Amino acid sequence: MTITLDGLRTGPAQVWGSIRLVPLVRDEPVPHLRLHRKVFEEPVTVVDVGDAAYISFVPHAFVATWSDGDQTQAASYGARLLERDTRAAPPRMPVRFTRRMARKAGKDRLRFLPLHLAVEGYLALHFGGPEIAWEEWSRRAVAHGLSPRCEETYLGRRVRGLEDALRIFEIHPGQCGVLVYVADALASAFVVPHPDDYRALHPTLVEDLFGELIYMYGLLGAPAGDLSAPIDAAGVRTLGDLRAAAEMREAEWAAFHDEVMAGRLFDEDGSRQAVQSLHGFELARFLPSFALGRENHIGEVITGGDGQVAYLKTFRLSEAQVRRGYLLRRLAEHDWRLGAAAAALGADEAGLALRLERAGFGYLLRQDVRDHFRARRRAT
Amino acid sequence: MSETFADLVACEDVLMFVNAAITSTGQREFHHDSGEQRLSLEFLHEYMLENYRDMYAAVLALDVNDHNAAIIIRNLLVRAGDVEVERRRGEGRLIARRLELMPPQRVYRLFRDLRRLGVNNRRTRAVIRDWMAGRRDPAFDSVKYRTAVKDAVRHAHLRLHGEQPAFLFAPSGVKAFQTPLYEQWRRAHYEQAAIYELPYTVAEGFAARHKIPREVFLERIQHRMTRLERLRLQESAREAKVEAVRADLGEMPLTRLASYVLALPLDDRARRRAELSQALRTAARRVAGAARGSWGRVTAVLDDSYSSLGSGEKRRRPLAVALAAHYLLEALAKEYTPLWTSGRTDELLVYPSGPTPLGHRIIDALETGPERLLIVSDGWDNAPPGLAADVLRVWRTRLDPGHRRAPGQRVMIVHLNPVYDADDFDVRRLAPGVPTAGVRDAEDLPALVELARFAEGRVGLPKLRAHLADRTASFLGERA
Numbered sequence: 001m002t003i004t005l006d007g008l009r010t011g012p013a014q015v016w017g018s019i020r021l022v023p024l025v026r027d028e029p030v031p032h033l034r035l036h037r038k039v040f041e042e043p044v045t046v047v048d049v050g051d052a053a054y055i056s057f058v059p060h061a062f063v064a065t066w067s068d069g070d071q072t073q074a075a076s077y078g079a080r081l082l083e084r085d086t087r088a089a090p091p092r093m094p095v096r097f098t099r100r101m102a103r104k105a106g107k108d109r110l111r112f113l114p115l116h117l118a119v120e121g122y123l124a125l126h127f128g129g130p131e132i133a134w135e136e137w138s139r140r141a142v143a144h145g146l147s148p149r150c151e152e153t154y155l156g157r158r159v160r161g162l163e164d165a166l167r168i169f170e171i172h173p174g175q176c177g178v179l180v181y182v183a184d185a186l187a188s189a190f191v192v193p194h195p196d197d198y199r200a201l202h203p204t205l206v207e208d209l210f211g212e213l214i215y216m217y218g219l220l221g222a223p224a225g226d227l228s229a230p231i232d233a234a235g236v237r238t239l240g241d242l243r244a245a246a247e248m249r250e251a252e253w254a255a256f257h258d259e260v261m262a263g264r265l266f267d268e269d270g271s272r273q274a275v276q277s278l279h280g281f282e283l284a285r286f287l288p289s290f291a292l293g294r295e296n297h298i299g300e301v302i303t304g305g306d307g308q309v310a311y312l313k314t315f316r317l318s319e320a321q322v323r324r325g326y327l328l329r330r331l332a333e334h335d336w337r338l339g340a341a342a343a344a345l346g347a348d349e350a351g352l353a354l355r356l357e358r359a360g361f362g363y364l365l366r367q368d369v370r371d372h373f374r375a376r377r378r379a380t
Numbered sequence: 381m382s383e384t385f386a387d388l389v390a391c392e393d394v395l396m397f398v399n400a401a402i403t404s405t406g407q408r409e410f411h412h413d414s415g416e417q418r419l420s421l422e423f424l425h426e427y428m429l430e431n432y433r434d435m436y437a438a439v440l441a442l443d444v445n446d447h448n449a450a451i452i453i454r455n456l457l458v459r460a461g462d463v464e465v466e467r468r469r470g471e472g473r474l475i476a477r478r479l480e481l482m483p484p485q486r487v488y489r490l491f492r493d494l495r496r497l498g499v500n501n502r503r504t505r506a507v508i509r510d511w512m513a514g515r516r517d518p519a520f521d522s523v524k525y526r527t528a529v530k531d532a533v534r535h536a537h538l539r540l541h542g543e544q545p546a547f548l549f550a551p552s553g554v555k556a557f558q559t560p561l562y563e564q565w566r567r568a569h570y571e572q573a574a575i576y577e578l579p580y581t582v583a584e585g586f587a588a589r590h591k592i593p594r595e596v597f598l599e600r601i602q603h604r605m606t607r608l609e610r611l612r613l614q615e616s617a618r619e620a621k622v623e624a625v626r627a628d629l630g631e632m633p634l635t636r637l638a639s640y641v642l643a644l645p646l647d648d649r650a651r652r653r654a655e656l657s658q659a660l661r662t663a664a665r666r667v668a669g670a671a672r673g674s675w676g677r678v679t680a681v682l683d684d685s686y687s688s689l690g691s692g693e694k695r696r697r698p699l700a701v702a703l704a705a706h707y708l709l710e711a712l713a714k715e716y717t718p719l720w721t722s723g724r725t726d727e728l729l730v731y732p733s734g735p736t737p738l739g740h741r742i743i744d745a746l747e748t749g750p751e752r753l754l755i756v757s758d759g760w761d762n763a764p765p766g767l768a769a770d771v772l773r774v775w776r777t778r779l780d781p782g783h784r785r786a787p788g789q790r791v792m793i794v795h796l797n798p799v800y801d802a803d804d805f806d807v808r809r810l811a812p813g814v815p816t817a818g819v820r821d822a823e824d825l826p827a828l829v830e831l832a833r834f835a836e837g838r839v840g841l842p843k844l845r846a847h848l849a850d851r852t853a854s855f856l857g858e859r860a
């Protein structure tokens with residue numbers, strides 16, 4: 001999987017408290033694609049999928065519009081701000097899971113909920129549970145798999161300081177994206193095709209999903225560090241030198257940011273799955289490799305025919321979420337055979353069983369098997 | 381040098397306070413809300429009153445804004461008993477002089493504050509009595525600020541003369557007043573024609589009561605409007621198709637005029653370009669006065685980034701100050717180069733948008749080889765952050781052609797900041813080596829540039845005291 005932010009220039013960061021916003025600037029907007037926002041009348045939706053009902057809060061959806069010929073310079077069509085007092089958002093929300101998250105909303109339009117594709121991809125990770133009914137797995141695991149699986153996320157509004165930071169952020173001319181850092185941890189990346197779209201969608205970041213880690217970092221309020229390196233005055237003899245030094249400093253910052261701070265945004269070992277494609281644009285979601293102890297981002301992306309990123313939105317998984325993803329991946333790799341997976345992880349079956357339990361997947365194992373492993377662990 | 385560490389601290393404290401008292405009005409700013417502003421400002425006042433009471437009082441002679449002047453006067457009167465008679469008398473003179481310069485509604489509000497706080501010592505009563513006695517037209521005040529005058533009279537136990545007590549306290553018992561204004565007010569209750577002889581704000585209330593159509597009212601009341609009322613109502617009158625309400629833009633104060641211009645849509649500004657720039661130039665020339673053209677080669681870096689938007693309470697104030705400063709500097713300088721941070725060159729069409737690349741703009745400015753470089757900005761430098769400080773530091777230490785010679789030979793760099801930073805208890809600075817002064821009205825710019833010398837830290841407390849004494853003397857002397 002290779003996604004790169006080619007065509008986007010990294011601008012100087014702006015800091016407010018623990019929030020650091022790094023603008024991404026395009027010299028030329030992506031042709032033939034615009035995003036605008038559609039506000040749902042009823043923010044809380046219930047989707048009936050047979051034996052279980054899923055409740056979710058859907059703050060807004062993005063609608064991608066294709067225009068075939070001319071590139072319109074007007075502000076994005078139909079962009080509206082959500083009325084703040086329509087309904088109080090629930091503080092935490094299980095995420096809606098439906099079969100078709102990206103729908104055609106017209107001949108040349110595609111509607112999708114921001115980030116839900118990505119979250120869906122993460123939630124559906126080996127959703128069906130074990131394919132082979134090994135004896136350790138509980139009846140429920142075999143019959144229903146991981147269903148229902150839910151993850152907790154936080155509304156951007158709940159991340160302390162984010163709302164203020166977005167309000168006072170000075171949008172750059174030509175800006176088409178932003179990277180949000182909380183206490184210098186990359187929380188989210190957001191890219192749109194056109195500067196006007198960005199201007200219209202900039203405030204929607206407070207309605208995005210953020211993980212537990214980011215929420216906690218916001219709560220702790222550690223101020224973002226000062227990363228600017230002072231100009232070395234030794235070599236400066238003229239104003240021209242000074243200007244060159246200033247420009248170099250800016251280039252250094254951009255390089256540092258791209259290589260170090262945002263270096264783990266795209267995981268080379270992760271996977272990518274195309275969801276839909278239309279008029280040469282491809283809507284896809286990507287998952288990381290779930291490497292433990294590192295940053296892991298899930299996300300969704302629209303790429304143009306030339307591979308240029310037109311739209312991107314990512315979500316940083318918390319440590320616990322990474323652990324869960326990691327365990328599921330390892331189990332699936334070994335066809336859900338407990339012994340083989342444990343061996344691959346360098347542990348015994350009892351250890352893996354306890355680990356599964358701690359990760360919240362205890363219900364997948366039979367009760368007596370769990371008791372047995374626990375007793376054995378106690379005996380040793 | 382007999383300068384002690386305590387002196388340095390005192391000097392910094394006083395300057396910090398002066399900067400705050402010039403810029404902050406306790407209202408919301410772009411970065412901080414009004415709660416933070418008030419809390420921070422109140423602490424500063426308390427601190428000054430406790431530690432440097434003499435200089436605290438002397439600050440009244442500087443160009444601090446009316447909001448802070450009122451707080452200073454209030455604090456001095458609340459704690460009048462803390463100092464001996466001689467000092468109290470001196471403070472009384474400063475207070476009296478400052479009250480004369482303040483708009484009457486502010487003074488009445490201050491008196492009500494004192495009443496609310498239960499401050500009724502002899503000095504307070506004397507201050508209220510003297511100020512009320514000095515009013516040119518007590519009848520006008522009684523009509524325009526009726527309840528406030530009543531409160532002040534009650535609080536200070538003033539003796540009133542003529543019909544004033546009857547008008548204030550028992551108007552319903554009077555069949556007809558001798559004083560024309562009182563009589564108009566009485567008749568305005570039932571007669572529409574009478575309201576057009578009343579002050580505009582009073583008449584507005586009666587007009588609403590008589591349900592007089594807005595355009596008719598504006599048309600007929602316009603001869604009673606004050607200068608600023610005209611300016612304020614100009615655009616809404618235009619919408620109501622009342623052409624009679626016409627402010628003479630040429631006689632408006634500079635910063636107000638800049639605010640007015642920035643409130644107009646861009647199309648209007650372009651259409652009325654000649655009229656508006658003419659008015660701004662006239663106002664600037666009036667401020668510059670005799671100093672016109674005496675500043676030599678001047679370059680200004682003016683901030684029109686998104687944060688110059690100010691807040692809902694101080695709409696486009698930072699940008700208005702920058703625009704007013706632009707015209708003033710144009711008048712003061714012999715050769716003048718303006719550089720807006722956004723790179724726009726048409727000053728009449730500026731609007732707040734985009735980031736603040738101050739650092740690059742300062743390099744551009746230094747390349748023009750100025751004698752004076754003025755930076756008008758809120759001190760938030762973000763594209764990239766800290767570059768302006770770096771540029772100024774390197775310039776001062778390595779490049780400034782006069783940096784090895786006498787201080788007078790150096791390029792004079794001053795940063796003027798229209799925004800109070802509640803977190804730092806001061807206006808935000810750009811670089812340690814460059815003096816920063818708070819600015820509220822561009823009209824004060826020449827005086828502030830002078831004050832900024834002290835902020836650089838090379839002129840000590842004795843000189844600052846001398847400066848304050850000087851200003852106080854001329855401030856009080858003007859009355860004689």
